[in-house]
Amino acid sequence: MNREITRIIPGVLTSDGAGVRLRRSLGGQDRQRLDPFLMLDEFSSNDPNDYVAGFPPHPHRGFETVTYMLEGHMLHEDHLVNRGHLKTGGVQWMTAGRGIIHSEMPQQESGAMRGFQLWINLPAKEKMKPAGYQDIQEDAIPRSTLPGGGLIKVIAGEYRNLRGEVIRGPIYGLSTEPLFFDIHLHAQESFSHSIPITHNAFIYIYEGDLKIGSALQALPKQSAIILSEGDQLNITASEQGAKAIVLAAKPLHEPIVQHGPFVMNTREEIEQAIDDYQHNRLTAI
Structure with missing residues (x-):
């Protein structure tokens, strides 16, 4: 059964951190989400005024953040004394768990800064586990040539190549069983891949034009394109080619209560997170 388009959530211009300009689709207007995905931000600018202020120290609890850098250089530091350089093509996969305080600061004063930050919810039983962090450099992300000559980068999940x-x-073994591909297609090239029927899935086109399933028209860029249930994804690039990220994961089917950087299951847990942060207990073991 093919995955088809069910709704489109346009990315809306906003700012976060100390004034970083970005485009938010999931988690933006009316906090439209796709279980277990909470938020997707795209940042893309050649103007340092849009990004140089970065994201000074701030807390998180109850979910995971995934930062995928298309171009640029950011420095991550946190209360666990982790220090990692996120450079072009790399990924930072951070589990906030019971609590983390970190910063993400640009290490450049000019040039392009492009990429994504994705928030993925944690199941209730894992929301208070210890925080963790992985820095994955570009050369540690496997890639493969597609049958039509395009390219796929496999950040999470599995792909069967031509051989x-x-x-x-490099990311596996998580409760939500995420799939995260970056796909580059040549003009009119098609791509097909099976996605577990148990998973929710969406696509975000960041360059060119793309058709999905039986849709005849090219779809808008910089929007979260939510897909129906099914076990097969079929997409085709336009004459301009296309670049898109494909994301899927197993839904949690649990209540969500969010207050800024805290995502829990009840209001009482949110109040506890706020109190823990205010009294320096957020990151206590």
Whole structure:
């Protein structure tokens, strides 16, 4: 059964951190989400005024953040004394768990800064687990040539290449079983891939034009394109080619209560998170 388009959530211009300009689709207007995905931001600018102020120290609890850098250089530091350089093509996968305080600051004063930050919810039983962090450089992300000559980067999940080999991304073993591909298609090239029927899925086109499933028209860029249930994804690039990220994960089917950087299951848990942060207990072991 093919995955078709069910709704489109346009990215809306906003700012976050100390004034970083970005475009938010999931988690933006009316906090439209796709379980377990909470938020997707795209940042893309050649103007340092849009990004140089960065994201000074701030807290999180109850979910995971995934930062994928298309171009640029950011420095991550946190209360666990982790320090990691996120550079072009790299990924930072951070589990906030019971609490983390971190900063993400640009290490450049000019040039392009492009990429994504994705928030993925944690199940209730894992929301208070210890915080963790992975820095994945570009050369640690497997890539493969597609049958039509395009390219796929496998950040999470699995892809079977032309030789029948299974390529597994560096992120695996998580409760939500995420799939995260970056796909580059040539003009009129098609791509097909199976997605577990148990998973919710969406696509975000960041360059060119793309058609999905039986849709005849090219779809808008910089929007979260939510897909129906199914076990097969079929997409085709336009004459301009296309670049898109494909995301899927197993839904949690649990209540969500969010207050800024805290995402829990009840209002009482949110109040506890706020109190813990105000009294320096957020990151206590």
